[in-house]
Amino acid sequence: MDTTRLETFSDGVLAIIITIMVLELKVPHGTDLAALRPLAPVILSYILSFVYLGIYWNNHHHMLHVTDRVSGGILWANLHLLFWLSVVPFVTAWMGENEFAPIPTAAYGVVLLMAAIAYYILQQLIIASQGPRSVLRAAIGRDWKGKASPICYAVAIPAAVRWPAVAGAIYAGIAVVWLIPDRRIEKTIAARTGRETA
16 A cells, blocks of 8 residues: 555644644733733643644655555554644643643653654654665664654653753753754655666
8 A cells, every 4th residue: 555545644633633732722811912921831832742743744744755655564553653643732731731830741751752652663664664775764874863852751751740841941952953954865865866867
């Protein structure tokens, strides 16, 4: 089976997740900027989660772009990833509405960690199905960001219990690292295409 249905379904689920998240934002009753002050934690958690979902959508798109077939295992791994991403609106609202309290902030990190693990599993299943000489295998290389992120989440989760601000800074820092454009897949495709036409 090709990747078209998988990508379409995943795009739809992510769009719904983002929609649910934005519907959780409450309109302030005041008309001045001071009315937004109590909503600052909610808005900050929404922005952070929106960035994370955007990163997952972008990387998922690139990964499927170089995948030519989908197995049953890949379908289930993709659902596993979507499950953890679907929990993001809940932990986002919990963390934001409780002003980054320790337990909600730690729970947010648990969901980020589980989504990262799910993405890694999906990536590895795709590589296994495509073979060791696949474009994806060549493109991810050492994948230092993919390996470092779960370690950072694992550090941030217990830190959130005592220092929620530190955990929040770690979550934001990881998002910034992933926001830097990653052109590994495009470079690998271009290199292989150039080699094949040369």
